[in-house]
Amino acid sequence: MSAYQLLVYVHIAAGAIALATFWTAAIARKGSPLHKAVGKIYLLAMLGILATSLPLAAVFLAKGRTVFGVFFAYLVVITGTAVWLSWRAIQRKRDRSAFFDTRYAWTAWFNIVSGLTVFAIGVAVDNPLLMGFCWIGVVTGIGMLRKRRNIPSAGNWWLTEHYGAMLGNGIATHVAFLGVGLRGVFGQLDPVWQLFPWFAPIAVAIAAGVYLDRRYGNQVRRAQRA
Numbered sequence: 001m002s003a004y005q006l007l008v009y010v011h012i013a014a015g016a017i018a019l020a021t022f023w024t025a026a027i028a029r030k031g032s033p034l035h036k037a038v039g040k041i042y043l044l045a046m047l048g049i050l051a052t053s054l055p056l057a058a059v060f061l062a063k064g065r066t067v068f069g070v071f072f073a074y075l076v077v078i079t080g081t082a083v084w085l086s087w088r089a090i091q092r093k094r095d096r097s098a099f100f101d102t103r104y105a106w107t108a109w110f111n112i113v114s115g116l117t118v119f120a121i122g123v124a125v126d127n128p129l130l131m132g133f134c135w136i137g138v139v140t141g142i143g144m145l146r147k148r149r150n151i152p153s154a155g156n157w158w159l160t161e162h163y164g165a166m167l168g169n170g171i172a173t174h175v176a177f178l179g180v181g182l183r184g185v186f187g188q189l190d191p192v193w194q195l196f197p198w199f200a201p202i203a204v205a206i207a208a209g210v211y212l213d214r215r216y217g218n219q220v221r222r223a224q225r226a
Helices: 003-027 033-062 066-091 102-125 128-133 135-149 157-181 193-225
Strands: none
Touching: 003 033, 003 157, 033 066, 033 157, 066 102, 066 128, 066 135, 066 157, 102 128, 102 135, 128 135, 157 193
């Protein structure tokens, strides 16, 4: 077994664990011991995915698959941001200034620049996937900068940050499963339907975000107004 094959197998194994634990944590009662324990396993699995993704991106670039290599590296950026924020929201929930610090701002700008770079490449090679998916990084970065300018002063602000980042993680997990793991299935379909596994998880995450904002976000806003 070559080093590359081992890297791919570890990447797939980490992805399988992430997919299983994501839904276990999602179904479990929020804040329960099961939710916390499985959530930690999920984030560790995501770290495994990120750790193997960077070498894979380097391999693609070395083989001359520049567009795919750059896009793969971009996925590491937006996924790494979601993993970092979901963990950081819990660790810094009692210190707003520590959460919205300089590193938070630099991460936001890194997402924006990465997204715009992928957009430019997508336009250059006329790739609709790159031209569409790039906006996740841009929107994420802009949203982070807006939050940093208007830091919440009360309420469980960290909760909205946590579930917002976890929705981003959910997008990454399911895009990897549907868009990469099942590319042989969707690759046989019409070009428009080939984009389905990439953008369907985004639509589901947006709907879930609206529901969670109505359930939890209003509590934060009411506390801030009070």
